[in-house]
Amino acid sequence: MGRMNGLVLSLGALGFGILYLPIIVMIIYSFNAGKLVSVWSGASLKWYASLLENDQLLSAFGTSLLIAIWAATIATVFGICIAIAFVRFGNFRSRLALSAIASAPLVMPEIVTGLSMLLLFISMESLFGWPAGRGVDTIIIAHATFGMCFAAVVVQARLRDFDMAIEEAAADLGATQPFIFLSITLPVIAPAVVAAWLLAFTLSFDDLVIASFVSGPGSSTLPILVFSKVRLGVTPEINALATVMILVVAVAVIGASWVLRRRLAARSPD
Amino acid sequence: MRGLVRYVAHLPAVTGRRLVIALPLIWLAVFFFLPLVETLQVSFTTPRRGIPPYAPLWGFGDDGFFTNFTTGNYALLLQYWSDYFGPALNSIKLAFFSTLVCLAFAYPMAWWIARSTEKWRTILLVMVMLPFWTSSLLRLYALIGLLNPNGFINAAGLWLGLIDAPMQMMQTDFSIYIGMVLTYLPLMILPLYAVMVRLDADLLAAAADLGASGPEIFRTIILPLTIPGIVAGSLLVFIPAVGEFVIPALLGGPDQLMMGKVLWTEFFRNRDWPVASAIAILLLAILTVPIIYARYQDGRVTATDRSERPVEAK
Amino acid sequence: MAPFIRLKFVSKSFADVVAVDNLSLDIEKGELFCLLGASGCGKSTLLRLLAGFESPTKGTIEIDGHDMAGVAPADRPVNFMFQNYALFPHMSVAGNVGYGLRRAGVRGDALDERVNALLKLVRLQNLGSRKPHQLSGGQRQRVALARALARRPKLLLLDEPLAALDKKLREDTQFELVDIQEKLDTTFIVVTHDQEEAMTLAGRIGIMDAGQLVQVDEPRKLYERPKNSFVADFLGTISFVDGVVGQRDKTGIALDGDLKIRAITNLDLAVGKAVRLAIRPEKICLSRTASTAPNQIEVVVEDLAYLGFATNYRVKTPSGQMFKLQQQQRRSNETPLSWGETGYVHFDPQDVIVLED
Numbered sequence: 022m023g024r025m026n027g028l029v030l031s032l033g034a035l036g037f038g039i040l041y042l043p044i045i046v047m048i049i050y051s052f053n054a055g056k057l058v059s060v061w062s063g064a065s066l067k068w069y070a071s072l073l074e075n076d077q078l079l080s081a082f083g084t085s086l087l088i089a090i091w092a093a094t095i096a097t098v099f100g101i102c103i104a105i106a107f108v109r110f111g112n113f114r115s116r117l118a119l120s121a122i123a124s125a126p127l128v129m130p131e132i133v134t135g136l137s138m139l140l141l142f143i144s145m146e147s148l149f150g151w152p153a154g155r156g157v158d159t160i161i162i163a164h165a166t167f168g169m170c171f172a173a174v175v176v177q178a179r180l181r182d183f184d185m186a187i188e189e190a191a192a193d194l195g196a197t198q199p200f201i202f203l204s205i206t207l208p209v210i211a212p213a214v215v216a217a218w219l220l221a222f223t224l225s226f227d228d229l230v231i232a233s234f235v236s237g238p239g240s241s242t243l244p245i246l247v248f249s250k251v252r253l254g255v256t257p258e259i260n261a262l263a264t265v266m267i268l269v270v271a272v273a274v275i276g277a278s279w280v281l282r283r284r285l286a287a288r289s290p291d
Numbered sequence: 292m293r294g295l296v297r298y299v300a301h302l303p304a305v306t307g308r309r310l311v312i313a314l315p316l317i318w319l320a321v322f323f324f325l326p327l328v329e330t331l332q333v334s335f336t337t338p339r340r341g342i343p344p345y346a347p348l349w350g351f352g353d354d355g356f357f358t359n360f361t362t363g364n365y366a367l368l369l370q371y372w373s374d375y376f377g378p379a380l381n382s383i384k385l386a387f388f389s390t391l392v393c394l395a396f397a398y399p400m401a402w403w404i405a406r407s408t409e410k411w412r413t414i415l416l417v418m419v420m421l422p423f424w425t426s427s428l429l430r431l432y433a434l435i436g437l438l439n440p441n442g443f444i445n446a447a448g449l450w451l452g453l454i455d456a457p458m459q460m461m462q463t464d465f466s467i468y469i470g471m472v473l474t475y476l477p478l479m480i481l482p483l484y485a486v487m488v489r490l491d492a493d494l495l496a497a498a499a500d501l502g503a504s505g506p507e508i509f510r511t512i513i514l515p516l517t518i519p520g521i522v523a524g525s526l527l528v529f530i531p532a533v534g535e536f537v538i539p540a541l542l543g544g545p546d547q548l549m550m551g552k553v554l555w556t557e558f559f560r561n562r563d564w565p566v567a568s569a570i571a572i573l574l575l576a577i578l579t580v581p582i583i584y585a586r587y588q589d590g591r592v593t594a595t596d597r598s599e600r601p602v603e604a605k
Numbered sequence: 606m607a608p609f610i611r612l613k614f615v616s617k618s619f620a621d622v623v624a625v626d627n628l629s630l631d632i633e634k635g636e637l638f639c640l641l642g643a644s645g646c647g648k649s650t651l652l653r654l655l656a657g658f659e660s661p662t663k664g665t666i667e668i669d670g671h672d673m674a675g676v677a678p679a680d681r682p683v684n685f686m687f688q689n690y691a692l693f694p695h696m697s698v699a700g701n702v703g704y705g706l707r708r709a710g711v712r713g714d715a716l717d718e719r720v721n722a723l724l725k726l727v728r729l730q731n732l733g734s735r736k737p738h739q740l741s742g743g744q745r746q747r748v749a750l751a752r753a754l755a756r757r758p759k760l761l762l763l764d765e766p767l768a769a770l771d772k773k774l775r776e777d778t779q780f781e782l783v784d785i786q787e788k789l790d791t792t793f794i795v796v797t798h799d800q801e802e803a804m805t806l807a808g809r810i811g812i813m814d815a816g817q818l819v820q821v822d823e824p825r826k827l828y829e830r831p832k833n834s835f836v837a838d839f840l841g842t843i844s845f846v847d848g849v850v851g852q853r854d855k856t857g858i859a860l861d862g863d864l865k866i867r868a869i870t871n872l873d874l875a876v877g878k879a880v881r882l883a884i885r886p887e888k889i890c891l892s893r894t895a896s897t898a899p900n901q902i903e904v905v906v907e908d909l910a911y912l913g914f915a916t917n918y919r920v921k922t923p924s925g926q927m928f929k930l931q932q933q934q935r936r937s938n939e940t941p942l943s944w945g946e947t948g949y950v951h952f953d954p955q956d957v958i959v960l961e962d
Contacts, residue, residue: 137330141326
């Protein structure tokens with residue numbers, strides 16, 4: 022199988038190349054003094070400096086952050102509810118309805134979700150006067166809606182291999198159902214809850230299409246701003262911004278997986 | 292906080308249960324299901340100038356109840372066949388080949404990861420997940436810098452003397468496929484990895500011991516056992532790829548029309564909301580089959596997971 | 606006075622599976638009772654019914670004179686020790702042991718004092734601050750025991766308490782468990798599939814099969830005087846002889862036919878009735894030469910397995926009846942019988958078990 026291994030390795034390496042080459046080149050050129058991506062005109066931090074002065078980018082970043090935090094939090098709470106209902110409640114009456122409605126957003130094209138949400142917000146506004154116009158709140162609602170379905174998948178996976186005996190042990194020792202959830206279940210599934218929150222956060226922070234539909238004036242998120250700038254041509258400031266964001270995520274992801282590995286290693290003697 | 296904990300801890304169990312089901316169900320009914328109903332309604336309305344830019348489908352006017360039902364938007368889609376169904380077919384074609392390209396890269400990558408030592412497995416998985424956690428828009432933007440006529444690849448090629456003139460890579464099918472791989476590759480790798488890592492290496496040894504050659508082992512053992520991963524990953528890539536907007540908008544040329552882009556143009560440029568809604572309904576209709584198949588697959592996977600679990604204590 | 610635990614005609618079904626089938630059982634205060642049976646026989650379900658995790662489909666369960674119908678697990682004077690211990694992974698050892706006490710409103714010094722006393726009882730004084738994953742299997746087992754004992758239950762239910770431990774540790778822990786039970790004078794009900802464990806631990810053993818109790822007795826009686834073939838076969842090794850009663854006198858019976866085996870019994874068996882006898886392997890003597898001993902039968906050695914401390918034989922009579930027997934080898938210069946050799950077995954009529962089925 023030596024020949025096959027060679028093919029596997031070269032295709033695999035090419036795959037990683039497609040994933041990483043753009044990022045690496047972008048990081049390098051974010052330190053380029055010139056404006057062109059193809060011409061290296063010496064190292065410089067000038068794009069980072071001008072990034073710090075770009076109020077438009079910074080405020081869009083702040084808006085995105087605010088939206089993502091709220092959307093992820095709502096999505097996680099509701100996602101936990103969905104997961105509990107599916108894993109723990111057996112066959113309740115609305116199970117089929119909930120399972121259909123909670124999994125459809127996972128596969129719904131963003132563009133359809135975005136359009137239909139906007140149409141709903143508009144007819145709601147004309148019927149009840151809410152939401153008055155569109156802005157940060159409508160984006161949060163839209164992001165929370167599809168985020169909760171992804172969060173539910175993550176939490177469900179963890180709840181499914183949860184050892185029910187430890188909840189029974191708590192009941193046996195005198196705890197009431199809701200207290201068992203707060204003192205036993207939630208702490209044990211905490212890593213999955215954090216993962217669900219981070220996933221919902223990333224989906225929200227990343228989203229361009231849905232936000233474009235349901236945003237209003239003054240609620241430009243970072244992807245909306247970047248998209249409008251990119252179409253006008255390459256802006257090196259975005260290189261700098263992307264580099265910062267990628268490095269933050271890289272440090273967080275690598276750090277988290279390192280901690281997780283160490284914790285697993287500590288438990289491996291079991 | 293303590294008060295809240297104490298309050299929650301003493302809620303009657305039935306109330307708690309109902310709340311846990313009702314909260315997400317109501318939210319999703321209002322903010323996911325109703326919007327789809329609304330989209331269906333709007334797709335049957337007549338466009339007009341004003342806010343909103345469509346006449347209400349029904350209502351109560353001076354003459355009592357009225358309706359404004361029209362199938363004109365769908366008729367328009369049929370009438371300008373090539374303008375709408377062309378992009379629809381193009382979307383399916385690009386999504387299909389994108390899925391194949393992703394599979395071609397993801398299969399060996401997932402195999403590589405699944406067969407690595409535990410330490411390398413973690414490192415490679417993090418490497419796959421890392422781009423997934425970073426903004427896909429920014430990564431596509433970085434790709435433009437690579438593929439542009441005056442971008443990094445052409446500059447490097449010219450400098451090395453490999454090419455005489457800059458290659459046209461942007462605004463082609465090629466750039467769209469690369470963009471799709473960049474965006475969706477992790478979604479293909481993860482389900483493949485999940486089935487491959489459970490594949491017992493002794494099966495391969497046993498097949499080799501019984502006289503199977505490398506390709507035969509692949510065809511008779513590896514491939515059949517990894518089909519669930521192939522199906523799951525392909526659905527995860529194909530479905531969003533059909534409705535993709537950002538990739539054709541950023542990397543495709545004016546003639547690379549996909550449904551997402553057409554819908555976007557009708558909505559934002561032409562402000563024809565009823566037609567945009569009709570396109571959305573058409574897109575959903577196209578995706579119904581794979582979506583229902585995905586649900587069915589999902590149910591099957593969960594069912595097998597259940598059967599593998601030990602029988603509840605007796 | 607009513608027994609401490611009284612199960613009356615208890616049944617429990619899951620969908621179409623009957624896990625416990627019309628079962629009645631009394632257990633006295635302070636007993637260490639073992640439920641023994643193969644997996645799937647309903648013993649764990651019975652334990653979960655007592656704990657209150659399941660409620661019976663039919664029948665009543667009384668504990669300490671109170672009907673337990675509708676009483677939640679937390680409100681029963683009962684605690685449960687889980688098979689895989691079910692320790693709370695995010696809490697320290699002391700946190701685990703103190704969990705039930707805190708639910709009962711014990712706080713501060715009283716809590717610390719009680720937790721320390723419990724940890725001392727299970728010899729884990731210095732490990733209170735460890736997390737479960739930092740403990741060995743045996744230590745975790747002891748944490749689970751301490752946690753289950755914390756609320757001073759009147760009844761402790763133990764589901765396969767030693768199954769997760771390796772053999773050596775299991776033997777030591779068996780005696781420790783009995784010591785703790787005697788010290789606290791709490792009623793213990795242990796579920797196990799391991800007959801050696803049941804024999805070591807229990808004052809009385811209930812053997813379960815297909816949701817029913819087949820026989821409830823002291824370990825010795827179960828082994829020496831099983832009521833039926835199931836119990837006889839389930840505990841240890843045994844040889845069965847099927848025959849017809851040929852003679853009946855005051856003290857016992859003798860079989861008809863070519864194996865005129867005599868057995869002591871007070872069961873009411875008339876001449877001509879079909880009967881099944883059983884003999885334990887260690888009760889059968891094998892020798893090269895014939896003697897005047899009762900129940901002597903000529904046999905041929907079919908198979909033997911040398912174990913060091915003894916030899917296991919399978920021998921066959923000319924009529925085809927098989928016996929399994931175990932021969933202790935007392936002197937090393939003795940030449941034991943080998944494959945195909947002819948010899949004689951004999952056994953005391955006292956040791957022949959007459960089965961009721």
